[in-house]
Amino acid sequence: MTQLNALTIADARDKLRKGEITATELTEACLSAAEAAAPLNAYIAMTAEQARAQAAAADARLKAGDAPAMCGIPLGIKDLFATRDVQTQAASRILEGFRPPYESSVTQNLWDAGAVMLGKLNMDEFAMGSSNETSVYGPAINPWRAQGSDAALTPGGSSGGSAAAVAADLCLAATGTDTGGSIRQPAAFTGTVGLKPTYGRCSRWGIVAFASSLDQAGPMTKSVRDAAIMLGAMAGHDPKDSTSADIPVPDFEAALTGDIRGKKIGIPKEYRVDGMPAEIEKLWSDGAAMLRDAGAEIVDISLPHTKYALPAYYVIAPAEASSNLARYDGVRYGHRAKIRQGEGIVQMYERSRAEGFGPEVQRRVMIGAYVLSAGYYDAYYKKAQKVRTLIKRDFENVYAEGIDAILTPATPSAAFGIGEMADADPIRMYLNDVFTVTVNLAGLPGISVPTGLDARGLPLGLQLIGRPWEEADLLNTAYALENAAGFAHHAQKWW
Template sequence: MGELNKLGLAEARDALRAGDVTSVELTDACLGAIDEAGALNAFVHNTPDIARHQAAAADTRIKAGDAPAMCGLPIGIKDLFCTKGVPSQAGSRILEGFLPEYESTVSGNLLDAGAVMLGKLNMDEFAMGSSNETSVYGNAINPWRRGNDEAALTPGGSSGGSASAVAADLCLAATGTDTGGSIRQPAAFTGITGIKPTYGRCSRWGIVAFASSLDQAGPMTKSVRDAAIMLEAMCSHDPKDSTSADLPVPNFEAMLTGDIKGKKIGIPAEYRMDGMPDEIETLWTQGREMLADAGAELVDISLPHTKYALPAYYVIAPAEASSNLARYDGVRYGHRAKLDQGDGITEMYEKTRAEGFGAEVQRRVMIGTYVLSAGFYDAYYNRARKVRTLIKKDFEDVFAQGIDAILTPATPSAAFGLGEAWDDPVQMYLNDVFTVTVNMAGLPGIAVPAGTDANGLPLGLQLIGRPWEEGDLLNTAYALEARAGFVAKPQKWW
């Protein structure tokens, strides 16, 4: 069957059911690809023994005829998910040596469904970053290159290791998390599919928290069909997470008909911004034409509070981070600084956090502590919460008008070089603004690869859906994917 690690979830599942391949063979192919891909720095904690044991168990389960769709499929797990007995560091030094005694609900759901865990994936420290340059493990590298240029490119962040691993065929799929775009932006940068479901669709229990009201787990896969298969396995109601929705999880794959005739697709005026590169504008136009060709009706819409989303996000997310990260004090687990004679508990906290947290995390914690402090709480945090409510209402008003999904660019550019200083504030602003609003409103959003730039790098489009209607959103993405016909892969250099 050729190189087994290059299969997608759906193809591999069908091959397993047909008896054409075993999970052990699939797993060995992926483990071999991982061993050869050290230059990408995507996998940071390898678990080959666990993987082979799980694969053998999956083969037995498949032969017995009692196997869910994910059974026997080798995947990678982002380092933000706690995995029992396997290092779970969230890309930070402060969690060095932490071996959880429990499994996160999402990774547990996948393992219960028979998925095979190949190892843990690189990420920005505590999921804070858009380029995977804040990780204690070093940078994850994008498998794509600009033509013949050998400059290392970012795979995006914070789920950069997940994106790099899936794009380079080191695993069939991977888990990611999305607080302000951390699934969709890396997916767009690496030419893969990534969906952030509605807030509450996947349990957050056992996932190291960044900003609790924004974080949401989702799959990063090689196709929309694969995303549907994996998302169904990840979702569940979880009494251990008070924000988990007690709703039935549909068969998302069964909803992929590709028929979107009569669907109303909104095109938000506010996403047409000064400084947007021509390539992105052209891609967006092509996306509109593709959906119209599929029978959808395009409607111009307005989301007037979009321009306030980014500043509000950068108040709310650091505020929640400063609260969540207060637990890392060197007392019970993770890194503890060496103390001098006479040091008390305050010195232990200070030295441990100074050594354990990277510069970006420290910066966000300080911003968050500042906006929550007496005298500034109302001026910053409360005001940002009010803006968030207005952003959410913008989307509610649009959906009340019968809009089924909203089409926007996923990112304002293709992947940029690691270490490249971005001096243009408009570019930095645009880099987040397409994705942040979706988290602020708690909506589902998906990035689909739709074209390439002048250097041959992938570009993605984003679809935003109605709350809890991931199936409908995936079907619209399926229709877009079919017409975009994106099949490009990075040339192997690693």
């Protein structure tokens, strides 16, 4: 029999409703797995008492026949989501000891649906990173290992703890956030499914802000069906978030027919970047062939402004970050440095921020402050916003021509080693986002689906980009790709 913590949401839901298992048994299995997985450093805080109380309440709902799909499902929560009376630190020293007296809208939606919180998950500091190495808790470790090697690999970032926990069966699913690829890249590195919804589909209220016009919460799961189920519980209009869309949430799971006959799938020529590994190129062409065999029409398309996406993103995101993080000054929020004799408030501000923020956050805050400063605003920030408009228009033009979804690689490589890029030029790390940032700049939905292994036996993912607000259609195309790829590999337990 499959261990309970290895179940998918869909399988667990069915067993819970039939009375074959209880939410309490399921929760205990996940808590035991999580506590035994310390070497992965995926969880930074366990909430066992709360989990047991929520599981008992879920069992009562199941017994009464009042059971939404997520009822009794144990989840891990990224440390970016405010959780009432539970530490929420955004993996930063500056928020050490912060226990919010409120709950984020997304997690509240999940608890209302009967889900269970196992604990908080590791991440890059303030979601700034692509490897989970900027975390004040230390890096989360990918449960996958390359063949013949014991070297620790990154699970990706910033939702690295979420990806590692799902891949290692330490929870049935997890929440993530995606500002430039922070759900999709870790999903690709760990052989899991990561969905970044349309901007505005999930409320941002109660999620620690990185770049407000780019951030979006989404599910990280073991299958496309699970992503559809979980998104249905997470999404919805929220009056507390002015960017939350007042659009009905469809039944995403009901859309999963697997029938994509007649759908037009675009292959953008601009995503064939210099130096792309041959195995990524092959994965991409194999994915296109799978969709063609399933009845879709494969169409070559052009997104001409793609080459400007990365530089535009790394102007806009740090600019918004420097603005959002200005409040963490040791007075209004966060860690406060001890005032030394003869120092004034300015010195206290400076030392509080220097002590509280890690090097990558400091770097991005300085870049952001620079591009917003007098004399440079027009040259950098304003120009980047114009480029963003052109990138969005590229997608609009392609969708206007009848394209239903776009297929691209999710990442330029499989997972790399912890520390492999630590001392390198930071631009090398930023290049991990090359295939994902356009989706955030245009506010579109995107999903990473595991579709193969590289030569070292590490997972690789393909990305599908959908039309705005058409996550149901995107999930169905992803479901067809998942079925065709038949990815059934799992990380071999070493921890």
